[in-house]
Amino acid sequence: MKTFQVARREFASTVMTAGFLVGVLLMPVMMFVAIAAASVLMSEKPPKVEGSVAIIDRAASPDASPVIADVKARLSPESLAAEYQRDSEQAMEAAKKVTEAVAPGGAQQEMIKNAAIAAAIGQVPKLTIEALPKDADFDREREPLLQGTAKDGGRLALVVVAPDAVSRPSPDQPFGNFEILAKHKLDDRVQRVISGAVRDSIEDARVRAAGLDPAQIRALTDVPRPIVKTATAEGDKTGSAAAQILVPFAFMILLMASVFTGGQYLLTTTVEEKASRVMEVLLSAVSPVQLMAGKIIGQMGAGLLVLAIYLTLGLSGLAIFNRLFLIDPINIVFLVLFFFIAFFLIGSLFAAVGSAVQDLREAQTLLGPIMTFLIIPWLLVMPLSRNPNSMLAQVLTFVPGLNPFVMVVRLGGTEPIPLWQTLCAIAIGLASVLFAVWAASKVFRIGVLMYGKPPNFRTLVKWIRMA
Numbered sequence: 001m002k003t004f005q006v007a008r009r010e011f012a013s014t015v016m017t018a019g020f021l022v023g024v025l026l027m028p029v030m031m032f033v034a035i036a037a038a039s040v041l042m043s044e045k046p047p048k049v050e051g052s053v054a055i056i057d058r059a060a061s062p063d064a065s066p067v068i069a070d071v072k073a074r075l076s077p078e079s080l081a082a083e084y085q086r087d088s089e090q091a092m093e094a095a096k097k098v099t100e101a102v103a104p105g106g107a108q109q110e111m112i113k114n115a116a117i118a119a120a121i122g123q124v125p126k127l128t129i130e131a132l133p134k135d136a137d138f139d140r141e142r143e144p145l146l147q148g149t150a151k152d153g154g155r156l157a158l159v160v161v162a163p164d165a166v167s168r169p170s171p172d173q174p175f176g177n178f179e180i181l182a183k184h185k186l187d188d189r190v191q192r193v194i195s196g197a198v199r200d201s202i203e204d205a206r207v208r209a210a211g212l213d214p215a216q217i218r219a220l221t222d223v224p225r226p227i228v229k230t231a232t233a234e235g236d237k238t239g240s241a242a243a244q245i246l247v248p249f250a251f252m253i254l255l256m257a258s259v260f261t262g263g264q265y266l267l268t269t270t271v272e273e274k275a276s277r278v279m280e281v282l283l284s285a286v287s288p289v290q291l292m293a294g295k296i297i298g299q300m301g302a303g304l305l306v307l308a309i310y311l312t313l314g315l316s317g318l319a320i321f322n323r324l325f326l327i328d329p330i331n332i333v334f335l336v337l338f339f340f341i342a343f344f345l346i347g348s349l350f351a352a353v354g355s356a357v358q359d360l361r362e363a364q365t366l367l368g369p370i371m372t373f374l375i376i377p378w379l380l381v382m383p384l385s386r387n388p389n390s391m392l393a394q395v396l397t398f399v400p401g402l403n404p405f406v407m408v409v410r411l412g413g414t415e416p417i418p419l420w421q422t423l424c425a426i427a428i429g430l431a432s433v434l435f436a437v438w439a440a441s442k443v444f445r446i447g448v449l450m451y452g453k454p455p456n457f458r459t460l461v462k463w464i465r466m467a
Contacts, residue, residue, distance in 0.1 A: 002286045006294025011301040012267050024306055041241055049125040051156035051183075054141060055198075059176070060134045066208065066406075067161055070201035072129045080193070084124045113234065121276035125190050127156070142181055148152040150186040155390070157182045157194055165291040166205045248385035248412035252378060254310055255339060255408050262303025266295055267363055270354030279448055288445040292355070293437075296347040303343055307336070331411045334422065341429035342404035346374075348433075356447035362454040375404035388413030397425050400432035413462050439464050 014020055050440045053075065057065040073079060132141060142157035162176030178198055182191050204214040273279045283290055311332070318324045349370065357363045377396070379383070384393050388410035396406040403425045410417050447455070455463070 002299070003290045003294045006286060006291055007283075007298035007301070010266075010269065010295050012299025013269070014262075014299060014302045015305060020265075020302070023311060028085065034036050047125045049150065049156070049187055050127075051125075051150070051153045052128040052130050053157045053159060053194055054130040054132050054144075054155055055159045055161070056132045056138070056141065058132065058134050058160045059161055059166045061421055065131065065134075066205045067198070067201045068129065068131045069165065070204055071197050072131075072157075074197040074201060075127045075129060075194070077124075077126065077147070080124050080127070083193075090296040125187075125193065125196070127190075130155070145181060145183045153450050155183070156186055156190070159198055161198070161202065161237045165202050167209055174391055175206065219355055248409045249381055251315060251331070251335060251408040251412045252381055254314070254334065254407060255342060255405060256378065258303045258307035258339060261306050261340045262301075262343060263350045266299040266347055266368075267301060267350040267354045267367075268360065269299075270295065270351055271357060271363060272361055274355065274448060275358055281399060283448065288448055289441050291448075292351050292441055292444040296344065296351055296437075300340070300343045300347060304339065307339055311335075328411075335408055337426065338404040338429070341426070341433055344433040345401055345404070345429075345436050348436040352440035352443040352447070354451065355444045356460060356463075357454050358451065365454075366457070372430070374401065374405070377402055377409060380406075384409045385413040388415050388417055394421065397421055398428055400428055403429055442466075 053071075055065075055068050055071060057067050059065075059067070085464075097326065136432055138158075141158055145158060148154055150156060158181040159178060160181075161178045164173070164176035165178055166175075168175050180191065180198070207217050210344045270279075273282070279291075286294070315324065315327070318327065350367075351367050353363050357366065380392070380396075383390070384396075384406060387393065393406065393410055397403050398409070399406075407422065407425045411422075442464045443460055446466070447460075
């Protein structure tokens with residue numbers, strides 16, 4: 001009974017503070033504010049770009065340059081307007097599903113949709129093509145790029161086509177390339193337009209030089225991007241490769257944030273109570289083991305609250321975007337189970353260290369090597385999620401201390417993992433929890449009333465053996 005009284009006191013003293021509430025709720029609030037602010041700011045159209053693009057075609061024939069002529073046609077106001085219209089329609093279609101989920105209708109949906117289109121394609125630039133002689137001096141022609149800024153107009157870019165960009169001296173040699181020198185801070189979207197026009201023009205010139213029809217070649221080689229769907233029990237749904245990659249990261253972040261938030265509060269309160277001698281007053285009413293157990297359980301409740309808040313927000317976001325099928329419900333159960341295992345391990349460690357030191361600086365010295373060890377799963381999230389049944393993943397599954405974090409990544413990975421490995425990881429985790437609590441209780445019993453020189457790891461081992 002006394003243990004739960006301590007736990008209730010520890011939980012209330014942590015959760016009912018402004019610092020905890022602000023720390024937990026600040027991140028999601030900042031994300032929503034940032035999204036809303038970005039939508040408003042991005043709805044403003046960027047300034048229109050006007051200027052010239054100079055082209056030196058080293059591969060030009062004495063009569064004319066087919067590359068420059070083609071670039072002029074592609075970058076003409078009519079061609080650019082038609083291209084931007086196509087890009088706008090594609091961006092509109094891509095943004096439609098998202099905006100309908102976020103904002104079911106009205107002006108807010110239109111604002112978000114326009115912001116997405118403006119961010120994707122910007123405004124149609126007004127470009128003039130300057131055809132320079134094939135032997136033009138590069139250093140002299142680059143000087144206009146240093147005058148003024150991109151918004152002032154003038155020469156915006158200098159394109160130099162290599163002599164062997166269209167025809168090569170022999171079939172076994174590769175084609176040459178082209179170079180673009182842009183004015184400082186020229187909009188990257190305009191740079192992509194210029195680069196794409198020059199690249200396509202060179203490709204068409206190569207095809208014509210081979211005696212073929214560029215339009216027919218494009219028709220034969222143009223394959224639209226496929227629509228990838230995921231088969232589920234409720235039907236086929238549009239998949240998202242990026243979302244599938246982010247699921248293991250989300251599981252790891254959820255576990256680490258909840259475990260280390262509660263663990264950090266446990267360490268801080270233990271050190272502060274010992275330094276202020278409040279610990280001695282508490283020990284007059286409860287035993288050291290009851291005090292340690294109550295503190296761990298109380299802060300575990302705070303960590304569980306953090307997990308519940310962020311998990312609810314994450315699942316709500318997936319539900320809004322119709323992506324709940326990415327999460328297997330049984331994985332949520334395993335996530336909570338591994339949270340308890342991880343927290344008892346980390347909490348016991350933090351409680352033991354906090355009882356043995358007198359300030360947070362001493363605690364950080366002892367926790368440094370341990371935290372370095374615990375950060376290993378975070379560094380291996382990508383290989384573990386990409387290949388959850390690799391030898392590395394299976395070995396780390398049976399390493400005490402690491403297996404809770406490794407398992408949540410593997411569970412959210414690209415392949416199902418054998419059930420026996422999950423059960424073994426749980427068994428190893430429970431066994432390591434029993435050992436950690438036993439060892440921490442012995443250190444806590446001695447260290448909570450020990451003052452003076454801070455102990456090292458060897459001293460802590462002696463306390464475990466002595467108590």
